[in-house]
Amino acid sequence: MTPKARTVPPKETAMKLIYTASQVREAEKPYIEAADYDGYLMQRAADAVAAEAQDLLRGKDNAKILLLIGPGNNGADTIYAGARLSAKGHRVDAVIFDSSEKNLELIAREGGEGTRVLDPEHTHEQLAGYDLTIDGILGTGSSGAVRGSAGEYLGVLRAAQLDGKLGAVLAVDTPSGVDNNRGTVHEPSLRADRTVTFIGHKLPAGTSHSVHSGDIKLYDLGVPEALDAHKPALRVLDREDYRELIEIPDEHSHKYTRGVLGMLTGSLEYPGAALMSVRAALNTGVGMVRFGANSHELRQLMIAHNPETVYFSGAPALQRVTVWAGGSGSSYDSLDKNRYLLHSPEPAILDAGACDLAAEYMATGKHLGSHKILTPHAAELERFLRVVHELAPETWKKHLGEAIVPSRKDIDAEPFRWVRAASELSGATVMLKGGYTLIAAPNGATYSVAGGSPWLATAGSGDTLTGIYGALLAQTVAAFDARGEALENCTYASIGALAVYLHGEAARASATGSVKDALLGPAPATRVADMLPEVIARLIAE
Numbered sequence: 001m002t003p004k005a006r007t008v009p010p011k012e013t014a015m016k017l018i019y020t021a022s023q024v025r026e027a028e029k030p031y032i033e034a035a036d037y038d039g040y041l042m043q044r045a046a047d048a049v050a051a052e053a054q055d056l057l058r059g060k061d062n063a064k065i066l067l068l069i070g071p072g073n074n075g076a077d078t079i080y081a082g083a084r085l086s087a088k089g090h091r092v093d094a095v096i097f098d099s100s101e102k103n104l105e106l107i108a109r110e111g112g113e114g115t116r117v118l119d120p121e122h123t124h125e126q127l128a129g130y131d132l133t134i135d136g137i138l139g140t141g142s143s144g145a146v147r148g149s150a151g152e153y154l155g156v157l158r159a160a161q162l163d164g165k166l167g168a169v170l171a172v173d174t175p176s177g178v179d180n181n182r183g184t185v186h187e188p189s190l191r192a193d194r195t196v197t198f199i200g201h202k203l204p205a206g207t208s209h210s211v212h213s214g215d216i217k218l219y220d221l222g223v224p225e226a227l228d229a230h231k232p233a234l235r236v237l238d239r240e241d242y243r244e245l246i247e248i249p250d251e252h253s254h255k256y257t258r259g260v261l262g263m264l265t266g267s268l269e270y271p272g273a274a275l276m277s278v279r280a281a282l283n284t285g286v287g288m289v290r291f292g293a294n295s296h297e298l299r300q301l302m303i304a305h306n307p308e309t310v311y312f313s314g315a316p317a318l319q320r321v322t323v324w325a326g327g328s329g330s331s332y333d334s335l336d337k338n339r340y341l342l343h344s345p346e347p348a349i350l351d352a353g354a355c356d357l358a359a360e361y362m363a364t365g366k367h368l369g370s371h372k373i374l375t376p377h378a379a380e381l382e383r384f385l386r387v388v389h390e391l392a393p394e395t396w397k398k399h400l401g402e403a404i405v406p407s408r409k410d411i412d413a414e415p416f417r418w419v420r421a422a423s424e425l426s427g428a429t430v431m432l433k434g435g436y437t438l439i440a441a442p443n444g445a446t447y448s449v450a451g452g453s454p455w456l457a458t459a460g461s462g463d464t465l466t467g468i469y470g471a472l473l474a475q476t477v478a479a480f481d482a483r484g485e486a487l488e489n490c491t492y493a494s495i496g497a498l499a500v501y502l503h504g505e506a507a508r509a510s511a512t513g514s515v516k517d518a519l520l521g522p523a524p525a526t527r528v529a530d531m532l533p534e535v536i537a538r539l540i541a542e
């Protein structure tokens with residue numbers, strides 16, 4: 001008997017919290033033990049799947065639906081959901097992959113009157129006929145690539161999907177093939193149009209692998225507190241969270257309370273990097289930029305392009321600075337000055353080449369601290385990890401044991417793992433830049449920010465981001481100092497998330513000149529920098 005359907009609306013939270021499958025399973029355990037599982041949590045899960053399926057079918061009657069049913073509870077959720085859809089008049093077929101026959105018995109008992117169980121061999125040719133496929137092969141119990149006949153069948157479905165011959169796909173809890181503990185995806189795996197996820201968001205949601213899940217709808221199944229005691233693996237801030245992180249000046253503010261950003265960026269080889277990073281910092285509202293020009297030519301260029309800049313030529317240690325940023329566009333000669341940023345009492349952002357300096361520094365057995373921030377992209381992170389493995393083997397062993405140095409592909413496959421590894425190894429805050437940017441605080445939170453625009457993939461983009469990040473951090477540190485408050489370990493990371501977010505917003509706005517009707521289009525770095533005042537003003541005004 002199918003209980004009466006109750007639709008549980010998705011839970012809307014401000015900050016999106018993302019967990020590993022193990023955390024979710026541990027959090028669910030007491031509820032499963034306390035409740036009549038099939039009759040409570042699972043029925044709510046089935047309600048949610050059926051409601052989202054109906055929504056995807058956009059009111060279509062008599063739709064043809066294919067259920068893919070695996071051996072565990074993910075399959076059972078799908079059987080109960082199929083029964084609800086069959087009761088609504090849809091034609092429901094099921095393919096069952098379950099050697100234990102547990103779910104075969106369940107579908108015979110609970111699958112609903114009209115549900116037909118098909119032999120997988122006979123459905124190959126008919127795939128094009130289904131309006132909706134519900135992927136209930138594996139959920140949080142999955143490990144590795146989908147094995148056996150289910151894996152083969154998924155391969156056939158995926159090929160049909162690539163040929164445009166498959167209808168809509170709804171994944172139950174998580175697309176099959178996704179490893180929710182490591183955040184990796186094993187092929188074959190269907191790209192879902194939508195995923196109905198239960199209790200908490202699962203790890204791949206905050207990385208570029210979320211493309212496999214489509215639109216993710218979270219249902220808490222009536223136990224919203226289940227994960228309260230667990231520290232999320234990833235956090236995704238929302239617009240309001242970002243707004244609250246901005247330090248807004250008042251009538252008592254002066255340039256020093258607004259923060260002084262010391263910048264050691266650019267070189268004669270890459271003068272543009274200096275101009276762009278400084279311009280971005282100035283447009284982010286910092287009190288002052290002190291620029292460490294290492295040549296007369298660069299100084300002249302800087303004054304011509306960014307007259308607000310104050311330059312210095314002496315030792316960085318003698319400068320009054322709130323936060324440092326360096327490394328972007330530094331060449332071999334100018335990079336030497338960046339070494340100071342490893343020792344400075346002030347926080348420092350170490351971009352590009354300066355990341356290599358950090359790896360060398362660790363060879364001396366030293367840790368950097370959360371106020372030192374590395375901002376590599378995947379190729380730079382690979383190099384950083386390789387150098388640490390080579391020069392600081394004891395540190396590597398202590399934190400990562402026998403793990404081998406990842407390739408760039410490994411980092412793309414498991415960005416969460418490797419950004420956390422870099423942070424734990426170095427003790428620094430690490431921002432791994434990419435389509436999704438992850439920012440890890442040592443022993444703490446990791447933030448994820450989805451890319452604002454793929455058009456940001458241009459030379460100069462990273463230099464601009466360094467300027468924004470440095471400027472925001474200088475403002476934050478100065479404001480905390482003025483209030484006599486100490487920055488938390490993870491604030492360096494959350495300000496990094498804000499920087500990435502504003503960078504993305506400015507890129508979106510750069511195509512049309514207005515954030516109001518932002519469209520995606522080219523986002524050259526200087527133009528992105530010039531959109532920042534408007535983007536920030538609009539965020540504050542909301």
Ligand SMILES: NC(=O)C1=CN([C@@H]2O[C@H](COP(=O)(O)OP(=O)(O)OC[C@H]3O[C@@H](n4cnc5c(N)ncnc54)[C@H](O)[C@@H]3O)[C@@H](O)[C@H]2O)[C@@H](O)CC1
Nearest residue numbers: 028041045072073074138139140141142143145146147173
């Ligand atoms: N725990 C809860 O509170 C709730 C859980 N629910 C569902 O329960 C699911 C978890 O159920 P299970 O623990 O039974 O796990 P799954 O249904 O994800 O799968 C477990 C089964 O798959 C097999 N398996 C694992 N990896 C495989 C692979 N690579 N290839 C082939 N077979 C593989 C395992 O041997 C095991 O038999 C969740 O994803 C969710 O859909 C829902 O009922 C809602 C409530």
